Amino acid sequence: MKFNLELIKNKKKIISISTVLILLSLLGILYSTFNTSYKKPINLGMDFVGGNELRIERVCEGECSNVSPDSVLENLREIYNNKNVLNNIKLQFQNNNKLISIRTPYLSIEESNNLITNLDNIIGPLNYESKDSRLIGPKLGKRLLTNSFTSLLVSLFAISLYITIRFDKKYALFALLALFHDLFIVFGIFSWLGIILSVEVNSLFAVSLLTIAGYSVNDTVVIFDRIRENLKSKKEGYNETIQLSVNESFRRTTFTSVTTLIPLLSIILFGSYSLFWFSLALSLGIIVGSYSSILLAPSLLLKD
Amino acid sequence: MKRRQGWLFFIIFLLTLSVYLLINYPLQLGLDLQGGSQLTLQIIKEEGNVTRDELEAVNSVIDKRVNNLGVSESNLQTLGGDQLILELPGEQNPLVASRVLGKTALLEFRTQKEGTSTDLKTLQLQRLIIKELIEQYTLAEKSQNDNNLKVIQEDLKDIEQELNYSSTSNDLYGKLIEIKKYVDKEIINLFIKTDLSGKDLINAGRRQEQTNSNWEVLLTFSNSGGEKFSEITKSIAGTNQLLAIILDGESISEASVGSQFSSTGITGGSATISGNFSAEDARELEVQLKGGSLPLPIEIVETNTIGALLGSKNILKSLYAAISGLIFVGIFMIFNYRILGFVSVLSLVLYGFFNLALYSLIPVTLTLPGISGLILSIGMAVDANILIFERIREELYEGNTLTRSIDSGFQRANSSIVDGHITTLLSCFVLFLLGTNFVKGFAATLGIGVLISLFTSLNCSKTILRFFTTYQSLRQKNLYLPRNNFSN
Numbered sequence: 001m002k003f004n005l006e007l008i009k010n011k012k013k014i015i016s017i018s019t020v021l022i023l024l025s026l027l028g029i030l031y032s033t034f035n036t037s038y039k040k041p042i043n044l045g046m047d048f049v050g051g052n053e054l055r056i057e058r059v060c061e062g063e064c065s066n067v068s069p070d071s072v073l074e075n076l077r078e079i080y081n082n083k084n085v086l087n088n089i090k091l092q093f094q095n096n097n098k099l100i101s102i103r104t105p106y107l108s109i110e111e112s113n114n115l116i117t118n119l120d121n122i123i124g125p126l127n128y129e130s131k132d133s134r135l136i137g138p139k140l141g142k143r144l145l146t147n148s149f150t151s152l153l154v155s156l157f158a159i160s161l162y163i164t165i166r167f168d169k170k171y172a173l174f175a176l177l178a179l180f181h182d183l184f185i186v187f188g189i190f191s192w193l194g195i196i197l198s199v200e201v202n203s204l205f206a207v208s209l210l211t212i213a214g215y216s217v218n219d220t221v222v223i224f225d226r227i228r229e230n231l232k233s234k235k236e237g238y239n240e241t242i243q244l245s246v247n248e249s250f251r252r253t254t255f256t257s258v259t260t261l262i263p264l265l266s267i268i269l270f271g272s273y274s275l276f277w278f279s280l281a282l283s284l285g286i287i288v289g290s291y292s293s294i295l296l297a298p299s300l301l302l303k304d
Numbered sequence: 305m306k307r308r309q310g311w312l313f314f315i316i317f318l319l320t321l322s323v324y325l326l327i328n329y330p331l332q333l334g335l336d337l338q339g340g341s342q343l344t345l346q347i348i349k350e351e352g353n354v355t356r357d358e359l360e361a362v363n364s365v366i367d368k369r370v371n372n373l374g375v376s377e378s379n380l381q382t383l384g385g386d387q388l389i390l391e392l393p394g395e396q397n398p399l400v401a402s403r404v405l406g407k408t409a410l411l412e413f414r415t416q417k418e419g420t421s422t423d424l425k426t427l428q429l430q431r432l433i434i435k436e437l438i439e440q441y442t443l444a445e446k447s448q449n450d451n452n453l454k455v456i457q458e459d460l461k462d463i464e465q466e467l468n469y470s471s472t473s474n475d476l477y478g479k480l481i482e483i484k485k486y487v488d489k490e491i492i493n494l495f496i497k498t499d500l501s502g503k504d505l506i507n508a509g510r511r512q513e514q515t516n517s518n519w520e521v522l523l524t525f526s527n528s529g530g531e532k533f534s535e536i537t538k539s540i541a542g543t544n545q546l547l548a549i550i551l552d553g554e555s556i557s558e559a560s561v562g563s564q565f566s567s568t569g570i571t572g573g574s575a576t577i578s579g580n581f582s583a584e585d586a587r588e589l590e591v592q593l594k595g596g597s598l599p600l601p602i603e604i605v606e607t608n609t610i611g612a613l614l615g616s617k618n619i620l621k622s623l624y625a626a627i628s629g630l631i632f633v634g635i636f637m638i639f640n641y642r643i644l645g646f647v648s649v650l651s652l653v654l655y656g657f658f659n660l661a662l663y664s665l666i667p668v669t670l671t672l673p674g675i676s677g678l679i680l681s682i683g684m685a686v687d688a689n690i691l692i693f694e695r696i697r698e699e700l701y702e703g704n705t706l707t708r709s710i711d712s713g714f715q716r717a718n719s720s721i722v723d724g725h726i727t728t729l730l731s732c733f734v735l736f737l738l739g740t741n742f743v744k745g746f747a748a749t750l751g752i753g754v755l756i757s758l759f760t761s762l763n764c765s766k767t768i769l770r771f772f773t774t775y776q777s778l779r780q781k782n783l784y785l786p787r788n789n790f791s792n
Contacts, residue, residue: 056611109402109607129339129613140344140605147738155734159727166723204673207735207743211680211750214731218724222691225720252694259636259690260683263629267676270624272617274336275676282680 003250007243011299018181018296021288025188032191042187043194047202048145050138052107056116057099057130058123064097067123075122076115100126106137148206155210159217167224170301175220178297182216182289183209189284204278212285219256219293223249227298239302246298257290311767319654322661329664334671334745337619339612340393343402344741346605347386354386354600361599363388368595369404388602389741398607400588408552408601409592411502414495415536416545416558424546427491428558430463434484441480456480488554495548495555498536504529508593510586513578519586520578523593530573537561538569549577551589622675629679630656633686641693643772643783648689651764655685658756659749668752674745681753684728688761691717697785706779714766721762728754 007014029041038044046053058064069091080086090103100119107115112135120126136144159179164172186209193199227245234241264286267279335342347354347362363382370378370390379391390405392398416424437456444452457476460483464470469486471479507524525533540547542563549557557577561570581589610618630652637645659678663670696713700706732754735747772778 109399109604112607113397113399127611127613129611131609131611132614133607133609135607137346137603137605139603140346144740147740151734151738154738155731158730158734162727162730203740203743204746207673207739207746210731210735211728214728217727218687221723221727222720225723248698249694252690255636255640255690255694256683256687259633259686260680262632262636263625263679263682266625266629266632267679270621270628271676272621272672274672278673278676 003247005243005247005250005294007246007295007299008239008302010295011302014295014299018292021185022181022188025185025191028188028191028195032195036195038194042191043198043200044145045200045202045205046103046134046136046141048141048148050106050136050141052102052104052112052136053132053134054102054104054112054116055099055130055132056119057095057127058097059125059127060098066097067093069093072119072122076118079118107135109135144203148203152206152209152213156213159213163217163221166221167228171224171228174297174300175217175224177300178220178292179213179216181292181296182212182285185288186212186281186285190281199277201277204275205281208278208281208285211282212289215260215286216289216292219253219289220297222252223293223298227301242298242301246294250294253290253294257286260286311763312771315654315764315767319657322657325661325664326657329667331660331664332667332669333615333619334669334674335391335393335608335615336610336672337615337622337670338393339610339615340391341396341398341401341607341609342741343390343392343398343405343604344383344606345388345390345405345602347388348601348603349386356385358599359385362602365595365598366390366405366602369591370401372591372594373401373404375401383741387605394612398609402604402607404588404591406602406604407588407592408598409502409589409595410552410597411505411593412550413498413500413533413536414492414548414550415498415540416495416548418543418545420494421544424491424494424558426466427487427494430466431484431487431491433459433463434480434487438477438480438484441477491555491558492548492550492553495546495550498532500525500529500532500536502593502597504532505593505596508590510581510590512583518578519581519583520576521581521586521589521593523575523577525573525575527573530571533573533575534569534571536569537565538567541566541569549575618672622672622679626675626679626682629682633682637686637689642785643778644689644693644696644769647765647768647772648686648693648761650768651689651760652682652685654764655682655753655756655760658760659753662752662756663749668748669745670749671742671745673742674749677746677749678753681750681757684725684750684754685757685761687724688717688721688757689765691720692761692765700781700785706773706781706784710766710769710773714762718762721758725754725758 032043033039033041036043073086073089073091076089077086086104088103088105092101093099094101100123102115102119104115112133116126116131116133156179160172160176163175166172167175190199190201190205194201223246226249227242230241230245230248231238236244261283264279264283267275268283271279345366347359349358359382363380366388367380370380375392375396377393379393381389383389390401392401437459440452441456443449444456453476460471460476460479463483467483467486467490469483471482471486473479473482504525505523506526506529509522509524510519511522512518513520537547541561542565544560546558546560548555549559577589634645634649634652637648639645641648659681662668668674692713695717696709699709699712704712729751732747732751735743736751739747
């Protein structure tokens with residue numbers, strides 16, 4: 001079970017694949033910034049812009065009856081008579097009409113309770129024990145956004161510093177290049193998800209980017225370590241040694257990715273819905289990260 | 305060999321200790337797992353940063369108010385330099401708490417300026433009309449009575465003319481509120497500040513008025529407060545100047561002091577505010593006054609509520625995810641590494657126990673993001689094992705003896721493992737420092753996991769492996785390498 005990746009032969013291919021992925025991400029980010037209703041590089045969720053999210057189940061005997069969201073909204077409009085509670089309200093039914101999920105702009109606790117009571121009157125009875133409600137003020141949202149942003153910058157800086165101290169300049173530069181490549185592509189994928197499926201990113205997305213950064217760098221460091229070690233005991237040429245090192249660490253890197261992906265898949269399949277996109281972002285990051293550690297970063301080290 | 309045996313006993317001791325800890329000190333579950341509400345309170349300061357003293361002062365006032373509200377098992381903690389987090393477990397309505405906590409509750413006593421009686425009477429009348437209009441507005445809006453709304457608009461214009469003030473709000477309701485605030489301010493301007501305030505209270509209470517169903521709030525002053533009160537009442541007794549009690553910039557009571565008090569003032573150190581309070585209003589005011597006024601205003605910026613049923617569902621889902629993750633990782637490892645894989649499964653089990661035991665010891669409150677941090681760190685812990693096992697395999701392929709391969713495998717993987725752990729720890733550290741409460745849970749469990757995995761993957765795996773290799777039957781090389789490529 002020895003692996004033989006022809007890194008030297010495929011250098012151009014690898015670099016073009018990465019370039020295409022990066023360009024696609026860039027396209028998503030640009031499209032999202034200029035051509036969507038939210039005009040942001042990525043579809044910012046409630047954590048960052050404030051708002052009210054409510055999920056609550058209906059109590060039904062047997063199957064829940066089919067209700068159209070429009071008729072419920074119609075009823076609500078009658079009750080509220082053009083109050084701003086109904087601006088940008090989004091209402092959905094999930095789980096065979098059982099689960100009601102609602103998004104509105106920020107409401108006070110009082111207004112939110114009021115909305116639930118009105119819903120109960122329209123399509124009740126509701127199971128209050130199943131309630132999941134989040135109210136985030138716009139002020140806090142802005143703060144969370146800056147917080148996430150600084151967290152990312154600070155930890156990227158710390159990781160860069162660590163790598164620069166740990167390796168010499170060339171290695172550090174390429175390890176960081178691979179890292180930014182991974183983060184950029186995951187960001188791009190979520191830009192596209194925002195455009196196509198209106199997936200929103202919340203503070204957990206920032207956390208997943210940070211975690212991906214740690215993983216990606218770790219993977220690259222392990223391979224670079226191996227390259228350094230083999231270059232010291234140089235038996236073959238420079239390029240061949242790099243290729244050999246990559247093949248020697250191939251099993252380890254893929255195995256690690258698999259053992260990390262398995263728990264993440266379990267969360268995606270069995271875990272709570274609030275962790276779904278978080279786990280997906282992490283999984284994508286780990287896949288892209290392994291690709292960049294095994295193929296991209298070492299290819300960049302190759303001499304022409 | 306003796307040293308390894310010592311480790312084996314140490315590991316068994318740690319495992320027993322962990323089990324003991326977990327049985328006696330059950331894990332604390334976060335609100336997303338047990339159901340409840342969480343409020344984030346933001347301290348508002350116009351200029352400069354909130355100082356540590358100010359944060360402490362706000363914290364203690366809020367703490368008193370929460371205690372006086374009688375919510376059970378609530379938990380209040382500070383977050384960052386200017387936020388507080390209040391947790392109310394179970395099915396407790398956050399509405400009441402939010403109403404009581406959100407107000408500054410600044411209580412002032414003021415005496416009326418001389419010769420302003422007519423002005424005050426006009427303003428009091430206007431205030432009454434505005435209150436009436438606001439009530440009518442709510443009714444008219446509910447019944448969608450456009451005619452009534454028009455009448456309200458007309459009346460509002462009249463008052464604006466009388467006041468010589470024009471409102472700037474866009475909608476009718478906003479205008480009504482704006483005018484009301486303006487009138488409140490004008491009323492307060494007719495009164496002079498005294499040195500008696502909410503700080504001079506030692507207690508507050510409430511009772512139902514005898515003549516009707518309204519409630520009144522009773523104030524008990526401290527000794528010096530009582531003296532101040534009698535001085536103040538003495539100074540205006542028998543005149544037509546009134547005493548105003550002002551709460552958060554709104555006068556809630558204006559009363560005259562009878563001439564019988566002109567020699568000594570009102571003594572006894574207590575006062576009553578009767579301002580048409582409902583039972584709820586009176587209770588809220590009582591709680592606020594008991595806790596004292598907030599040195600800085602606060603705003604509730606976040607509220608999360610999770611039903612108990614959803615909480616227990618979340619626990620179950622997380623358990624499924626964690627257990628299935630562990631099982632599949634275990635199968636993968638045993639399939640690829642045979643006995644070595646089995647060793648890593650054993651050290652993973654140890655890893656799980658040590659983690660949970662540390663959570664109950666520190667203590668770490670387990671939340672959904674926290675659990676995902678733990679599940680994710682399983683991958684991290686296995687990664688260290690994979691690095692080591694790959695090295696051991698290579699050594700075995702090169703024809704080294706089992707003992708030697710194991711030794712140098714652990715040795716040579718060391719630096720890569722430490723590197724990887726450091727980069728992840730860096731991220732966790734930043735997350736923990738800068739993250740929100742939600743994010744902190746994730747950073748804490750991932751960070752703890754990474755630290756423990758250093759011990760379990762480097763030390764526990766080695767000890768278990770050494771223990772296995774003392775048995776001759778477990779020393780065959782094909783138990784360590786898949787047979788089909790042994791000849792490689």
